[in-house]
Amino acid sequence: MLKLIFEILISAILHPLAVVLMWINLAGRDDLDSPRKVLWAIVGLVWGIGPILYILVGDGALW
Numbered sequence: 001m002l003k004l005i006f007e008i009l010i011s012a013i014l015h016p017l018a019v020v021l022m023w024i025n026l027a028g029r030d031d032l033d034s035p036r037k038v039l040w041a042i043v044g045l046v047w048g049i050g051p052i053l054y055i056l057v058g059d060g061a062l063w
Contacts, residue, residue: 019050
């Protein structure tokens with residue numbers, strides 16, 4: 001739970017770092033096909049909320 005809170009804070013405050021960490025996590029995921037990875041990469045660019053959506057809805061992680 002603490003990790004989730006920390007990831008959300010990073011996403012909200014340090015958005016560029018959160019996006020890069022999200023893209024690294026996306027590149028290593030085998031459970032998503034390429035179109036979904038591209039879609040999540042684009043959603044991640046939405047300032048402040050993209051990485052948070054990836055963590056909460058996309059079952060992702062920043063590390």
